Amino acid sequence: MTPERPREEDAIPKLLDAGDAEDAQVEPSASLLLGSGQLYAALDLGTNSCRMLIARPRGSQFQVVDSFSKTVQLGTGLEASGRLSRGSMVRTIQALRICQKKLEKYQVRRMRLVATEACRRARNARDFIRQVRREAGLQLEIITPEEEARLAVISCAPLVSAKTEQLLIVDIGGGSTELVWIDVTEVEPEDRSRAIMRLHAGFKPEGLGQARVVDWISVPLGVATLKDQFADVEDDAARFALMSWYFEENLSSFSPYNHDNGRDGFQIIGTSGTVTTVAASFLGLKRYDRAKVDGLRMSSDQIDTVIREYLALGPEGRRTDPRIGRDRHSLIMSGAAILQALMRVWPTDRLSVADRGLREGLLYAQMSADGVLTDGPYE
Numbered sequence: 001m002t003p004e005r006p007r008e009e010d011a012i013p014k015l016l017d018a019g020d021a022e023d024a025q026v027e028p029s030a031s032l033l034l035g036s037g038q039l040y041a042a043l044d045l046g047t048n049s050c051r052m053l054i055a056r057p058r059g060s061q062f063q064v065v066d067s068f069s070k071t072v073q074l075g076t077g078l079e080a081s082g083r084l085s086r087g088s089m090v091r092t093i094q095a096l097r098i099c100q101k102k103l104e105k106y107q108v109r110r111m112r113l114v115a116t117e118a119c120r121r122a123r124n125a126r127d128f129i130r131q132v133r134r135e136a137g138l139q140l141e142i143i144t145p146e147e148e149a150r151l152a153v154i155s156c157a158p159l160v161s162a163k164t165e166q167l168l169i170v171d172i173g174g175g176s177t178e179l180v181w182i183d184v185t186e187v188e189p190e191d192r193s194r195a196i197m198r199l200h201a202g203f204k205p206e207g208l209g210q211a212r213v214v215d216w217i218s219v220p221l222g223v224a225t226l227k228d229q230f231a232d233v234e235d236d237a238a239r240f241a242l243m244s245w246y247f248e249e250n251l252s253s254f255s256p257y258n259h260d261n262g263r264d265g266f267q268i269i270g271t272s273g274t275v276t277t278v279a280a281s282f283l284g285l286k287r288y289d290r291a292k293v294d295g296l297r298m299s300s301d302q303i304d305t306v307i308r309e310y311l312a313l314g315p316e317g318r319r320t321d322p323r324i325g326r327d328r329h330s331l332i333m334s335g336a337a338i339l340q341a342l343m344r345v346w347p348t349d350r351l352s353v354a355d356r357g358l359r360e361g362l363l364y365a366q367m368s369a370d371g372v373l374t375d376g377p378y379e
Contacts, residue, residue, distance in 0.1 A: 038372070039065060041103055041111035042362035045140060047075035047118040047174030047224045048331065049273070050095040053359045054106055057372040062363055066102055070095045071327045075118040075175050079228040084122045089131065096136040103138075110370070112362045114143045117175030117222065145218030149178035150199055151361025156269045156354045157196040159295055162189040165265030168346055171357060172272035172338050174224040174331075177247075179254060179342075180216040187211050197364065217254045221247055223274060227334040236333070237311055243337035248345060268346055271354035273328060274335025279353040281306045281323040288325075294355035300343045303351060307336045 040062070043052040051069045055062040072092040077085045103111065119125040119142045129140050143151075152171035160167060167182040180203075187195045187210065195211040203213045221229075226243050233239040279293045282302055310318055310332060319329045343351065367373050 038110060038370075039106050039108045040363055040366050041106075041108045041113075042359040042366070043099055043111070043113040043138075043140075044358040044362070045072075045074065045092065045096075045113070045115040045119070046358075047078070047116070047176075047222055048073055049174065050074075050092060050099070051359055052099045052102070053363060054102060054108060055363050057367050057374075059374050061373075062367060065106065068095075068099055068102060070098075073224070075224050078118055078122055078175075079225055082122065083124045084118065084128050089128055093132060093135050096132055096138055100137050110366055112366060113138055113140050114358070114362065115140045116143065116148055116358070117145075117173060117220065117225075120145070121175065121220070145176065145178065146203065146216070148173075148176075148358060149180050149216050149218060150203060151358050151365065152178055152271055153180050153182070153361070154197050154199050154364055155356045155358070155360035156271055157193045159269050159352050159354055160184075160192055160196060161267055161352075162192065163265060164192070164267040166267070168266075168268045168342075170268065170270045170272075170275075170342055172270070172274050172335055173222040175220065175222045176225070177219045177222055177338055178216070179219070179251075181214045181254075183212045183214050197368075215254060217251070219247070219250045221250060221338070223272075223331040223335040223338070226338065227331060230334075236314055240311060240333050240337050243334055244341045244344075247338050248341040251341070251345060266346070266348045267352060268342065268348055268350070269352045269354050270339065270342075271357040272335065274332065274339055275351070275353050276355050277324060277328055277332060278303060278306050278336065278339065281309070281321075284323065286322040290355050293353055296353040298351050298353060300349040300351070303339065303343060307340055310336060 037056045039054055039056050041052060041054045043050070048071060049069060050072045052067065053064055054066040055064045072088065072095050074084060074088045074092045076088045115125075115129070119128065119140070122128070125142065129142070132138055132140055149171065153169050156169050165183070165185045167184060169180045169182070171178040182196070184192050184195065192211070199211070203216065226247060229246070230239050230243050233242060276293050279296050279298060280288055282298060282305075283292055283296075285292065313321060318324055318332060319326065321329070324332055
C-alpha cells in the first residue's frame with residue numbers, strides 16, 4: 001500500500017524540554033470531586049485498542065478524573081477481507097458500552113469520540129458506526145490521517161527540548177503509523193512548546209516565529225497490520241527482520257529520509273504502546289509506572305538491547321514476560337520492527353518516550369476551543 005501524504009508540504013509550531021516533563025504533567029492520577037469545573041472526554045478507537053480519558057482543565061494543562069483502556073482487536077481479519085468482522089465489532093461495542101456508562105456517570109457533555117485507521121479502511125465502517133450509535137448510544141467520528149497526526153503532535157509538546165531544531169514525532173498505532181517532521185529553528189526556544197500546541201488549528205500556521213512542518217506521512221502499517229502481513233513467516237527472527245525492512249521501504253518518499261541531517265539539534269519523540277512497553281522493559285518494570293516512563297530518553301543501543309531480549313525470549317517467553325503484558329505480547333515484535341527501522345534511518349541515537357497521544361491531543365484541542373486553559377499553550 002502506498003503511504004498517504006498531504007498535497008502540500010510545509011507548516012508547523014514547537015515544544016518544551018524533556019527535562020521539564022515532570023513539571024508539565026498531562027495525565028496525573030487524581031481523585032477529584034465531580035462538582036468543580038466542566039468535564040471533557042476523549043475516546044480513541046483504534047485498530048487494536050479502545051481508550052478513553054475523562055478530564056477537567058487545570059491551569060494550562062488538565063487533570064484526569066477517569067480513564068478506560070481495553071484491547072478490542074477491531075482490525076482482526078481486516079487485512080484479508082477489507083471488512084470489520086462480526087466478532088471484532090461485538091467486542092468493540094461491549095467496550096464502548098462501558099465508556100458510555102462512564103460518560104453518563106460523570107455527566108460529560110463536552111466530548112470527541114474518534115475512530116482511526118481500521119474504520120478508515122473497512123468497507124463496512126459506516127454500518128459499524130450506525131451500529132455503535134444504536135447499541136452503545138455513542139456517535140463515533142472517523143478522523144483523517146492528517147488530524148490524527150496533528151493531535152499526536154500537540155500532545156507531545158511538553159517533551160520537546162529547548163535545544164531541538166529538527167523534530168520527528170512518531171505515533172505507532174495498530175493500523176497506521178504517523179510521522180511528522182518539524183523545523184523549529186525560526187521559533188525562540190522559550191516559545192517552542194506554545195508554537196507546537198498551536199498546530200491544533202492545522203499544519204499551516206501563518207506569521208513569523210512559527211514552527212514549520214517540513215513533511216508528514218501516514219503509513220498504513222501499524223503493529224496489527226504489519227503483523228498480519230507477515231503472519232505466514234514461521235521463523236521469529238526472520239519475520240522480525242522482514243517487517244523492519246518492509247516498513248523502512250514504505251518511508252522512502254518521506255522527506256527526512258532523503259536529507260542529510262546532522263545529529264545536533266535533532267530529536268525523535270515516540271508515542272505508542274510499543275514505545276512505552278520497550279521503555280518499561282528497559283526499566284525492568286513488572287508493574288507499569290507512567291511517571292517513570294513518560295519523558296524518559298533512551299539511546300538506540302538501549303532500545304536494541306531490549307529488542308534483542310525480546311527475540312531471545314521467543315513467542316512463548318514474550319507471552320509470559322510481565323514487562324510486556326498479555327495484551328501486547330503478540331504485537332510487540334511488529335512494533336519493535338517499526339521502532340528499529342526508525343532509529344536506523346534518522347540521524348539521532350536517542351528517543352524521547354511519550355506516554356501520551358491522540359486522547360491527550362483531543363482534550364487539549366477541545367479545551368483550547370472553549371478557552372478554559374489558563375495561560376494556555378495555544379495562546
